[in-house]
Amino acid sequence: MLEGLWTNFISLIGGDEQYSTITVFQVVTRTVVIYLVALVIIRIGKRRFMGDYSAFDILIGLIVGSTMARAVTGTISLLNMVIVVGVLMALHWIIATLSVHWQGFGRFIENSPRKLIIDGAIQDDALLKSKITRDDLMLALRQESHIDDVELVKAAYLERDGSITVLPKDSVNTVQNVEVEKGVQTIKIANGSSPE
Numbered sequence: 001m002l003e004g005l006w007t008n009f010i011s012l013i014g015g016d017e018q019y020s021t022i023t024v025f026q027v028v029t030r031t032v033v034i035y036l037v038a039l040v041i042i043r044i045g046k047r048r049f050m051g052d053y054s055a056f057d058i059l060i061g062l063i064v065g066s067t068m069a070r071a072v073t074g075t076i077s078l079l080n081m082v083i084v085v086g087v088l089m090a091l092h093w094i095i096a097t098l099s100v101h102w103q104g105f106g107r108f109i110e111n112s113p114r115k116l117i118i119d120g121a122i123q124d125d126a127l128l129k130s131k132i133t134r135d136d137l138m139l140a141l142r143q144e145s146h147i148d149d150v151e152l153v154k155a156a157y158l159e160r161d162g163s164i165t166v167l168p169k170d171s172v173n174t175v176q177n178v179e180v181e182k183g184v185q186t187i188k189i190a191n192g193s194s195p196e
Contacts, residue, residue, distance in 0.1 A: 117156035
């Protein structure tokens with residue numbers, strides 16, 4: 001009985017057909033099956049895949065997507081697609097596990113965060129190594145922390161995933177002016193960086 005079900009399934013998805021003779025219905029059926037397989041893969045690996053992507057995650061995503069697309073069109077069989085994707089997922093898991101337990105390997109695979117700003121001073125050598133212009137860095141400061149003055153930044157890092165993280169200096173509110181007019185007291189407070 002199971003053999004009969006399997007034979008019907010293979011016929012339904014055009015498993016025995018050359019890709020040039022697959023019907024539209026078989027392409028649709030293959031797409032549904034591959035979509036379900038992709039959901040399972042995302043469910044298994046979602047903690048890695050659904051966060052910020054590292055270069056390694058993007059590489060695996062491209063290869064898996066390309067392999068699945070070939071299975072939709074019939075240039076490779078569904079069974080071969082599942083095997084290829086399974087091997088890729090296993091490699092991804094092994095490399096991720098090694099990266100967690102062996103820091104040197106993790107740095108080799110994904111690099112380390114790089115300091116772009118230290119105590120309000122832009123590190124030009126780090127910008128050069130990272131291929132980031134000062135304008136790109138200032139854009140990141142404005143977008144990330146709404147800061148347009150480098151001196152208000154304690155540190156900025158180019159992270160492993162390519163994003164820039166900004167740590168502003170601690171700020172202290174200071175009273176600049178106190179006025180009393182017609183019984184109403186007005187206090188002007190400035191927010192600035194704390195004295196070092």
